[in-house]
Structures are given as structure tokens and as C-alpha cells.
Amino acid sequence: MPTELSRREFSWVLGGPQGGGINASAEIYAKALSHGGLHVFANIEFHSNIMGKHSYYRVTAAPVPVHSHIDEIHMLVALDQESLFGDAPERKHYPSHTGHVHQLAPGGGVIYDADLKLDPAQFGRDDINLYPIPFFEVLEEALKQVGKGGQSRKYIVMRNTVALGASIGISGYDEELLFQAIRNEFKGRKAEAAEMNVAAVRAAAGYARSHFSAKPARRLAPVPEEQRKTRMLIKGFQAVGIAKLKAGLGMQTYYPISPATDESVYLEQKGPQYQCTVVQCEDEISSINMAIGAAHMGVRAATSTAGPGFALMSEGFGFAAITEAPGPVVFLWQRGGPSTGLPTRTEQADLQFALHPAHGDFPHIVVAPGDIDESFVDSFESFNWADRYQMPVVVLLEKFLASSMFTNDGIDMSKLKIDRGLVHQPEADGNGYRRHALTADGISPRTLPGMPGGIFSTTSDEHDPQGHITEGIENRIAMMRKRMAKLQTAAREIPAASKFTMHGPRQADLTLVGWGATKGAILDAMNELELDGRSVNFLQIRLMRPFPADAVAAILRNARLTVLIENNYSAQLGALIAEQTGVALDHHVLKYDGRPFSRNEIVEGVLAALSEQKKEVMVSHA
Amino acid sequence: MPEAAAAAPKKFALQQYKTEVHVDWCPGCGDFGILSSIQQALFQLQVPPYKVAMISGIGCSGKTPHYIDTYGLHTLHGRALPVATGAKLANNQLTVVAVGGDGDGYGIGAGYFVNSGRRNIDMTYIVFNNGVYGLTKGQASPTLAKGLKTKSMSEASIQEGINPIAVALGAGYTWIGRGYALDVKHLVSLIVQAINHKGTSFLDVFQTCPVYNDLRTKEWYAGEDLGRTRIRRLEADPGWDPVVKDPGSIDELVEKKTRALRASYETGDSLAVGVFYAVEMPTYDEQLAAKVPALKDHPLVDLPLYNRDVDPLFAELA
Numbered sequence: 032m033p034t035e036l037s038r039r040e041f042s043w044v045l046g047g048p049q050g051g052g053i054n055a056s057a058e059i060y061a062k063a064l065s066h067g068g069l070h071v072f073a074n075i076e077f078h079s080n081i082m083g084k085h086s087y088y089r090v091t092a093a094p095v096p097v098h099s100h101i102d103e104i105h106m107l108v109a110l111d112q113e114s115l116f117g118d119a120p121e122r123k124h125y126p127s128h129t130g131h132v133h134q135l136a137p138g139g140g141v142i143y144d145a146d147l148k149l150d151p152a153q154f155g156r157d158d159i160n161l162y163p164i165p166f167f168e169v170l171e172e173a174l175k176q177v178g179k180g181g182q183s184r185k186y187i188v189m190r191n192t193v194a195l196g197a198s199i200g201i202s203g204y205d206e207e208l209l210f211q212a213i214r215n216e217f218k219g220r221k222a223e224a225a226e227m228n229v230a231a232v233r234a235a236a237g238y239a240r241s242h243f244s245a246k247p248a249r250r251l252a253p254v255p256e257e258q259r260k261t262r263m264l265i266k267g268f269q270a271v272g273i274a275k276l277k278a279g280l281g282m283q284t285y286y287p288i289s290p291a292t293d294e295s296v297y298l299e300q301k302g303p304q305y306q307c308t309v310v311q312c313e314d315e316i317s318s319i320n321m322a323i324g325a326a327h328m329g330v331r332a333a334t335s336t337a338g339p340g341f342a343l344m345s346e347g348f349g350f351a352a353i354t355e356a357p358g359p360v361v362f363l364w365q366r367g368g369p370s371t372g373l374p375t376r377t378e379q380a381d382l383q384f385a386l387h388p389a390h391g392d393f394p395h396i397v398v399a400p401g402d403i404d405e406s407f408v409d410s411f412e413s414f415n416w417a418d419r420y421q422m423p424v425v426v427l428l429e430k431f432l433a434s435s436m437f438t439n440d441g442i443d444m445s446k447l448k449i450d451r452g453l454v455h456q457p458e459a460d461g462n463g464y465r466r467h468a469l470t471a472d473g474i475s476p477r478t479l480p481g482m483p484g485g486i487f488s489t490t491s492d493e494h495d496p497q498g499h500i501t502e503g504i505e506n507r508i509a510m511m512r513k514r515m516a517k518l519q520t521a522a523r524e525i526p527a528a529s530k531f532t533m534h535g536p537r538q539a540d541l542t543l544v545g546w547g548a549t550k551g552a553i554l555d556a557m558n559e560l561e562l563d564g565r566s567v568n569f570l571q572i573r574l575m576r577p578f579p580a581d582a583v584a585a586i587l588r589n590a591r592l593t594v595l596i597e598n599n600y601s602a603q604l605g606a607l608i609a610e611q612t613g614v615a616l617d618h619h620v621l622k623y624d625g626r627p628f629s630r631n632e633i634v635e636g637v638l639a640a641l642s643e644q645k646k647e648v649m650v651s652h653a
Numbered sequence: 654m655p656e657a658a659a660a661a662p663k664k665f666a667l668q669q670y671k672t673e674v675h676v677d678w679c680p681g682c683g684d685f686g687i688l689s690s691i692q693q694a695l696f697q698l699q700v701p702p703y704k705v706a707m708i709s710g711i712g713c714s715g716k717t718p719h720y721i722d723t724y725g726l727h728t729l730h731g732r733a734l735p736v737a738t739g740a741k742l743a744n745n746q747l748t749v750v751a752v753g754g755d756g757d758g759y760g761i762g763a764g765y766f767v768n769s770g771r772r773n774i775d776m777t778y779i780v781f782n783n784g785v786y787g788l789t790k791g792q793a794s795p796t797l798a799k800g801l802k803t804k805s806m807s808e809a810s811i812q813e814g815i816n817p818i819a820v821a822l823g824a825g826y827t828w829i830g831r832g833y834a835l836d837v838k839h840l841v842s843l844i845v846q847a848i849n850h851k852g853t854s855f856l857d858v859f860q861t862c863p864v865y866n867d868l869r870t871k872e873w874y875a876g877e878d879l880g881r882t883r884i885r886r887l888e889a890d891p892g893w894d895p896v897v898k899d900p901g902s903i904d905e906l907v908e909k910k911t912r913a914l915r916a917s918y919e920t921g922d923s924l925a926v927g928v929f930y931a932v933e934m935p936t937y938d939e940q941l942a943a944k945v946p947a948l949k950d951h952p953l954v955d956l957p958l959y960n961r962d963v964d965p966l967f968a969e970l971a
Contacts, residue, residue: 263970273966279959282742301966303944306956308742313768317735320728324708324739327726328747329954332739350729441967449959479954480724481744483703488672488718488725491711499674499719500727 034558040093041251043106043198044131046114047191050082053110055216056191057088058264058436060198062212064092065264065438067205067253072097072551073264074435074627078127079289079374085113085128094254098402098437098551099630102652103136105249106202108194109143116153128653135159138248142197142239144190160245164197164238166190173234177227192228196235201243203250206236265439267432267548268294270403271362274410276305279449281330283309284318289374290430291335291364315340319347322359326351327489329454329479331414335362337430338381339371345389351423352393354489355467355514357452357477358417360424362410364433367625376625377431379547379598383606385425386576392511394518396420397575398529399427401550405573406432407442412529419452419524420517421477427575429598431627432548453477457484465496469509473516522577530579533586535568542590543569543637544616546604549596549628556633572604584612594618594637598628602647617646624651667696672722683834683860683871684713687781688720690837691750694844695723700748708737710753710762712788714781717752731762734769734778741776744952745938748848749776755857756786759795759815766817770824772937773852779844780817780855781834783862784869791865798920804867818917818929821855822910828854829913829930833884834861835871839926846928852936859884859924879922887916887927897932906932 045060047053054075061073069092077086091100109115109131117130135141137158143149145163154161170193171183179186192213199209210229217225253259272294275283283302285295299309312318318334325332336344341363351359365381367373385397396416400406406428413424455476457464466487468475475496478485489498495506535557545553550571557567570586572579587593587608595605595616600623609615620636622628629652636650670692678684695705705723709715711730718725724747728736737751758766758780769778784797791805795815802809821829828850832840840858847854861871876883887893897909913929942948947956 261971263967265967265970269966269970273963276961276966277963279961281953281956281958282739284739305961305963306945306947306953306958308941308945308953310738310742312735313764316732317738317765317768320732320735321739321742323728324726324736324741325743325953326739327736328706328740328743330743331958332743346729347732350732354726480706480740481704481747481952481954483701486703486722486724488707488727490719490727491729492727498725500716 034562036093036095036097036555036558037101039095040091040097040101041106041202041249042101042104043090043092043108044087044104045108045110045194046085046087046131047110048082048113049077049080049084049086051110052188052191053086053088056195057090059212059216060195060209061090061264061436062215063204063209064090064251065262066211067208068259069094069254070096071264071438072099072435074100074431076626077375085118087114087131092251097555099555102134102629102631103139104131104134105136105139106198106247107131107135107139107141108198109141110191110194112147115141115143132156136249140201140247142194142201160247162197162201162239162243164193164235166193169193169235169238170231173231174227176234177230179227186227189228189231192231193235196232197239199232200236200239201247203252205253206232208253260440262438262440264436265403266434266436267403267406267428268297268434270407270442271410271426271428272297272301274407275333276301276307277444277447278411278414279331280307280333280414282322282325282332283307284312284321284332284334285309285336286312286315286318286340288337288340290366290433291337291340291362293433294335294362294364315343316347319344319359319361320350323347323351323356326356326358326417327354327480331418332359333362334359335364337364337366338368338384341381341384341388348395348423349389349391349393350491352389352395352514353491353493355421355475356423357421358414358423360413360417360426362426362428364428364430366430373625375430377429377598377627378623378625379429379549380600380603380623382427382546382575382603385427386607388425392515394420394422394514395576396422396424396521397427398424399547399573399575401547401571401573403437403439404442408447409529409573411447415450416521416525419450419474420521421452421474422517427547429548454479455485457482466498467494467496467510467513469496469513472520473513474520518577525574527579527582530574531583532571532573533568534571536566537568538589539566539568540591541565541567542587542593543567543596544572544593544604544608545569545596546572547598549598552628552630552633553596555630556637559630559634560637575607578607578611580611583608584614587612587614587616592617592641594620594640596620596628596633596636598622619647620650621647622650624653626653663696663699665696665699665701667692669702670695670721670723672720674719676720677716678713679864681863682713683783683862684717684781686834686837686840687779687858687860688717690840690844691717691779692721693837693841694848697841697845698848704746705748705750706737706740708733708740708749708751710757712754712757712786714752714754714757731757731760731765733757734762734765737776738769738772738774741774742938742941742953744954745775745948746952750848751776751778753780754794755780755782755784755796755817756794759817759820767820767824769853770821770826770855773825773827773934775851775853775936775938777844777847777854777856779847780857781860782817782857783860783866785862785865787862787865801868803865805865816917817857819914822914822930826855827852827932827934828928830854830928831857831859831926833859833874833926835874836884839886843928850931852934859926874924883922883924885919885923885925887925887929895928895930900932900934
């Protein structure tokens with residue numbers, strides 16, 4: 032018996048060559064679904080390439096909440112032949128992909144260009160519906176209707192809209208909602224383009240309806256108008272960017288790197304109206320040091336990067352820690368490693384790196400949000416922590432979250448408060464101020480340079496309370512203890528709700544353990560795992576340092592059966608849990624093919640681990 | 654100097670730019686001359702000590718901020734310029750002076766030396782150039798000329814020495830000078846000009862390392878072997894005019910840069926010091942202020958950034 036979600040969801044894929052405008056088309060489609068009151072989750076896969084290589088956008092929609100994608104496709108819209116069958120014919124060994132036809136659900140539909148003149152036998156399936164649409168001819172027809180006949184070469188990119196229109200015509204969705212989404216996208220000077228695209232949708236939907244009577248097994252309808260809710264469609268990089276502005280970010284530094292750049296570019300666009308500055312640096316060493324310089328001056332500063340850039344930030348990280356800079360907050364958007372690795376793909380393999388970013392012993396905070404709301408809240412709180420505990424903070428994110436789009440009911444900001452930590456109020460003469468004064472909780476009030484009476488000097492060398500170099504033994508011990516005490520203070524003060532979440536019942540037959548953006552797929556998979564009559568809960572860890580060791584140990588020692596789920600090779604959270612609690616989790620379900628978990632992969636991985644009594648199961652369905 | 658001006662009371666005494674921290678440089682080190690020159694320049698300019706941020710790299714020169722009673726960040730090897738850039742952009746009302754050695758700036762920090770020239774942040778960068786890595790006991794630094802072997806080296810260098818003035822010209826620095834650590838009076842005047850310059854001023858300073866560089870000694874600079882000093886002041890030439898009058902004129906820019914470049918390649922028996930090149934160009938800070946107008950009158954750190962209404966950004970996504 033399927034879950035309500037799996038009965039009612041609609042999995043749609045638009046595939047085509049990179050640079051061909053599939054993002055814009057898929058996002059317009061996603062908006063049309065969202066405006067129809069549906070919950071939408073959309074994720075994109077693309078190559079590290081500007082133009083030509085295969086990319087695809089998957090939109091999963093349902094009248095009930097959806098946070099993940101499934102392996103199956105109900106409707107495939109292929110803009111080229113490669114999207115159907117992959118690039119295996121050209122690449123005998125290790126093809127990049129094998130196309131999407133084989134992923135179609137029985138009874139699913141595939142829209143493709145009739146001009147490819149494909150023999151239905153080529154598809155190798157008699158359980159799917161083929162919808163060849165002459166893209167060019169339909170486009171020409173549509174252009175004629177808006178007085179631009181004979182110009183289809185010029186507007187060739189609108190083939191995407193034709194495909195979209197055909198898909199709407201066949202799947203039976205409300206065309207008006209798509210028109211509205213198109214008109215919202217093309218406004219003002221682009222209004223003419225809006226009408227051209229609307230005409231293309233009309234022509235394509237009309238063509239599809241008049242030429243094909245066979246309907247795909249699964250179709251999609253908006254929810255009844257009176258039940259529709261206005262939701263935003265938001266991506267991870269936008270949630271983080273907006274959170275930073277809300278948190279009072281003054282300076283963002285960055286060096287271009289996938290998949291972190293989108294966030295910085297977003298801040299470049301939106302920042303100035305909020306008096307936020309963004310500096311593009313010559314490398315990530317410069318990025319982190321510039322942010323540290325700004326943080327020491329009292330400005331909330333951040334830098335965003337991916338693994339290769341974070342590798343360059345190592346020494347700067349230690350510098351921020353030993354000088355007790357109030358930040359920066361480093362946003363680490365993980366991609367497939369090691370080295371250049373898989374620049375545009377996702378992974379969770381930088382957790383141990385984020386926990387050990389530099390040489391020496393020093394305090395820092397690592398937090399790993401699991402979804403849009405958490406990435407907002409954690410990004411915001413990170414600036415409070417950086418100021419309050421005067422240490423660098425890593426917000427650990429994933430490419431998957433950066434570029435995936437989610438419907439969201441609005442982020443609850445009511446509990447978010449700015450906390451700048453202790454700022455010293457100098458006496459008139461300022462004498463005797465000690466920037467690194469020894470205190471019980473490790474926190475010394477900071478001053479804001481430019482402030483009379485607050486003069487201090489600090490250094491990456493070990494230093495005395497006044498910030499001057501010393502190699503004295505007594506001071507060294509006191510300073511190490513002072514700095515590390517801040518971590519204890521942070522552990523004590525950060526609320527439990529920010530550290531971990533137990534989803535589902537307190538006690539269950541099966542406890543799933545995970546972190547980061549696998550959260551969505553795990554939550555959706557829990558319902559399916561419960562169908563066999565077992566109770567399931569999910570321990571999601573968010574705060575990686577300081578680690579909530581006692582609480583996690585207590586939960587895991589009471590758990591009957593544990594399965595760890597991670598998007599990496601070496602079960603890095605598993606290692607952290609074992610290090611911090613002494614608990615070894617029973618099973619690991621791992622995925623390290625550079626792609627996010629589908630719901631099926633989680634369900635099947637967990638079931639395989641349990642039924643085959645395997646310590647470790649690797650999954651890769653795509 | 655007229656009597657009245659000389660007697661005008663100064664708000665900040667020279668002593669206020671000095672700390673009580675023990676200076677641990679070797680006796681006779683050229684760094685003392687540079688330290689004293691920076692203190693005197695700040696005193697002459699009467700910049701309030703709390704409005705100064707001294708930012709240094711690593712090495713003997715990196716200790717400078719500890720000896721000057723202003724805000725100070727003693728950073729990482731080669732990274733003083735990015736930190737200084739962040740500090741200045743965070744608080745554009747501070748006088749930001751970055752200092753470091755030649756290994757720090759032209760070796761491990763070369764990328765930041767070049768790229769800081771591109772930005773033209775309103776700050777000053779002073780390099781203590783002694784040809785050796787002193788704190789690690791005298792290895793060749795990027796400025797030590799090919800074929801030279803100091804007493805601490807086992808063999809002569811087979812790498813060419815860098816010409817920092819030439820690099821600075823190519824990188825786009827808008828004020829380029831060179832001084833000599835043991836000519837404090839001249840050096841003070843150069844530092845004053847460098848700080849007064851709007852944009853990034855770059856000042857390379859010949860500095861003696863009496864312990865490890867036995868080739869570039871004060872006797873060598875004084876030209877005891879030649880019977881005349883090796884130091885040549887550019888301004889002693891009445892025809893020397895390093896200031897670009899029309900920054901829009903590519904011809905004038907190239908002409909002034911070419912003359913500076915030629916002077917920078919004087920080596921051996923004649924070493925040019927003084928202002929090599931100066932031009933007024935829009936600073937990075939000014940261009941940021943064009944995007945965020947409030948920065949014209951207030952430093953970023955003072956802007957009201959903590960009560961932003963982000964609802965319009967959410968609305969765009971609905």
C-alpha cells in the first residue's frame with residue numbers, strides 16, 4: 032500500500048543540452064505548479080560545462096508536502112535525443128548517463144521532437160506513451176499568431192516553451208496558471224516575449240490534445256482554488272542570502288567557485304539596497320582574511336566557498352580563532368570531492384574537514400542545517416555565535432540544497448534576535464583595556480577599532496591578555512584554556528533545538544541517523560518504511576561542534592536499531608558520533624556518486640541493510 | 654618652517670604613538686628606523702592613535718604593530734593586505750597602514766601585492782626590504798639578486814631578484830615610493846606623503862639586516878667602497894616629476910610609468926629613492942560608496958544594518 036505522497040505525486044523531468052534554457056523553462060513550470068496550490072520540490076543536475084552537455088531539471092509536485100524526488104518519472108520532456116537515451120552510443124565506456132527513458136514509470140509519457148524521426152522500437156519499452164511533437168512546426172505556428180511568422184530560427188530557444196506547452200496539454204494541468212507564470216517572468220520590456228511564449232504554450236497544448244488520445248497513467252491537477260495557499264519557491268542559496276541580510280551582514284567576500292557562487296552573486300544583486308557590500312577577491316586566502324579584517328573592525332562578515340576554496344582558508348581559519356575574531360562565518364557549500372572532484376554535483380564529504388579546518392587546537396562552531404528553514408535560522412544564529420563567542424563559524428551546506436527549489440510557507444523569524452555579544456565600554460582614558468582578558472567563561476569584551484580608549488593589538492602568535500606576543504608557559508596554558516572555555520560556554524548556551532532534532536516518536540523500532548540536506552528524503556522515506564508496520568524515528572544532527580555528545584549518546588544507547596544515512600563514502604557523521612559518544616551505529620547506508628539520495632534509495636538502502644544484515648550498503652540508482 | 658607653525662600645540666604627543674612593549678629586534682636593525690619613521694609620520698599628521706589600524710604580516714617586520722600604540726593586527730605570513738583591505742572597507746574612517754617584509758609581500762603574499770594594486774583601497778603599504786628571511790635565519794628573499802650569497806647561505810642564489818617597483822607599476826598602484834631605513838628624515842616625509850595619498854600607496858624601504866645580510870650593509874648603502882653614497886634621491890633631479898597630471902591621458906601614464914620603471918632598474922652603484930609615481934584615480938572605497946551612498950558619510954561599521962526588512966526579498970519568490 033503506497034503512502035499518500037507516493038499515490039499523488041507527479042515526477043516531471045525536463046532534459047536538454049546545457050545553455051539551452053532548461054532552467055528558466057523548468058522554473059516557470061514549477062511556479063505554475065506552486066501557484067496551483069501544489070507543493071513542489073525541484074532539483075537540477077548539470078555538468079561543469081557552459082554549453083552542450085546534458086543537464087536536467089526534475090520537478091516533483093504533489094497536493095501534499097514533498098521534500099524529495101523519486102527514481103521514477105511520470106512525464107519526461109526531452110529537448111534532445113541524448114536526454115532520451117544518454118551518451119552511451121558515443122562513449123563506449125563509462126557513459127556520462129544513460130538517458131531518462133529507462134526511468135519512466137509504467138504508463139508514463141515522453142515528449143520529444145518529432146523531427147528526430149525516432150522509431151518507437153528504439154525506446155525499447157511498450158509500457159510508456161510516446162508523444163512526438165514537431166517542435167519547430169508548432170513554434171512556427173505560434174509565432175505566426177503573434178505576427179512573427181517565419182522567424183522560428185531566431186526564436187529557437189522557445190522550443191523549450193513548446194515542449195512545456197505540450198507537457199501541460201498532455202498532463203492536463205491548468206494552462207492559465209502557466210500563462211500567469213510566464214507573464215510574471217517576462218514583465219515590462221519583456222512583455223512581448225511573454226505573449227510569444229503564451230502563444231507557444233497554446234499552440235503546443237492544442238497540438239498535443241488534437242494529435243494524441245492516449246493519456247499517461249498519471250496526470251496532474253491544481254488543488255481546488257479555495258484551498259490554494261500562496262507559497263514562495265525558494266532555493267537554498269536564496270534562503271542563506273536573505274538570512275545573512277537579516278542578520279546584519281556588512282561584508283561578504285568570495286572567490287568564484289561552484290556551487291557557492293550563486294549565493295554571493297545573489298548578495299551582489301540584493302546587497303546594495305540593504306547597505307551590504309560584496310567583494311570579489313583574488314583567491315580564498317584573500318577572501319577569508321578580508322572577512323577577518325572586517326570582523327575585527329566590528330562588521331559582521333562572511334565568506335562563501337566550496338571544498339577547494341575552504342582548503343585555502345585553512346590558515347586564515349586558525350588566525351581568526353587565535354585572535355578571537357568575532358567571525359567570520361564561513362559558508363561551506365559541499366560538492367563532490369576530493370580535489371576538483373565533481374564541481375557541480377553534491378556530496379556530504381566535508382564534515383570532517385569542517386571539523387578540522389586548520390592546524391593546532393582551537394575553538395570553532397560547525398552547524399549543518401537540513402532544509403530551507405534551518406539554513407535560514409542557522410545562518411542567522413551563526414553571526415550571533417561568532418560575535419558572542421568570538422570565534423569563526425562554519426555553516427555546512429550542500430550543492431543539493433543550494434540549487435534545489437522548495438515551496439515554503441514562510442520562514443518563522445519571530446524568534447530571531449540580533450546578539451552582538453560583549454562590547455567593552457571604554458573609560459575616558461582607556462588605560463588597562465585587555466582585549467584577551469582572562470575570564471571564567473572565556474569571553475573577553477571586544478572593542479570597535481576607531482573607538483577612543485579601546486586600543487588593542489592582537490596577533491596570530493600566542494599572546495598575553497593585552498594581545499602582545501609571549502611564549503611564557505603560564506600564559507600559554509591560561510590562553511589555551513580561555514579560548515577552549517568558550518566552546519564549553521557555547522555548548523552550554525546554544526539551545527538544544529539548534530543542536531539536533533528527533534523526528535517521529537521518541538522510541539521506535541528503527542532509528543535513522545543523518546544530517547544536512549538528506550533530511551528531506553529521509554523524512555519522506557520514513558513514511559514508506561513505516562508501511563511494513565515498524566515504527567521509525569529519525570535523529571537529525573545539526574550542531575557538529577560543540578557536539579551534543581551526552582544527549583546524542585543517551586538517544587542512541589536507547590535506540591533498538593540504528594541506520595546511518597550519509598551522502599559520502601566514509602560515514603563521516605558515524606565517525607564523529609563514535610568519537611564523541613562511543614556508540615557505533617548498526618548499519619550505514621551510503622551514497623557517493625555525486626547525486627542526492629532519491630526517496631527510493633533511502634528506503635531500499637535501509638531495507639537492504641536490515642534484511643541482508645549488512646553493516647554497510649552503497650546505493651546508486653541513477 | 655615658520656616659528657608659529659613649529660610651536661603650534663599638538664594634540665597628540667609623539668610618545669602617544671609608542672608602546673612600552675620591549676622591541677626584540679637585533680641591535681642595529683634597520684627596522685628601528687622604519688618604526689621610528691612611522692611613529693613620527695603619524696605624529697606629524699596628528700592622526701588620533703585610535704583612528705589608526707596597523708596591520709602586519711609575519712617576520713621581524715610583522716612585530717611592528719606591537720610597538721605602535723594604535724589598533725593593531727599582526728596577521729599571517731603574506732596576508733596583511735587582504736586583512737588591511739577588509740579593515741578599511743569595514744571602517745573607512747580609519748587610517749590603515751599595512752607593513753611586512755619582502756618575503757612576506759613579494760613571495761608568499763605576491764598574489765595580494767598584485768591584486769591590491771588593482772583595487773586602490775585608500776591605505777598605505779610599507780615593505781621592509783632587506784633581501785633575506787631574517788627570522789628563519791637568513792635564507793634568500795625574493796629581492797636578493799641572482800648570484801649573491803649572504804653569509805648565511807650555503808650557495809649563491811640562482812633565482813633572479815624581483816623588482817617590486819616594476820611589479821607595482823604593472824599592478825596599478827597609484828602611489829609608488831621607495832625609502833631607506835637609515836635616512837629617517839626622508840623616510841618620514843615619504844610616509845607622510847604615502848598616507849596623505851588617496852588610494853593605495855606602496856612604499857618599498859631598503860632595510861639593513863646586520864645579522865644575516867652582510868652584503869647590503871649600511872656601509873654598502875653609504876658607499877664606503879665607492880667614496881660616495883649609493884642612495885640617489887629622485888627629487889634631487891630638478892626635472893623629476895612623478896605626478897601624473899591627467900589620469901585620462903594614456904600617453905602621460907605610460908611616460909611617467911616608463912620613467913619610474915627606468916629609475917627602478919638602477920642598481921648597484923646608484924639606488925633611487927623617493928616618489929617614483931603618483932596618480933589620482935577613483936578608489937575602491939569611493940566606488941563602493943557609489944553603490945552604497947551612506948558610506949560617503951559613515952563607515953560601514955556604523956550603518957544601521959541590524960533591522961533590515963527582508964520581506965520584499967521573500968515576496969519576489971512568491
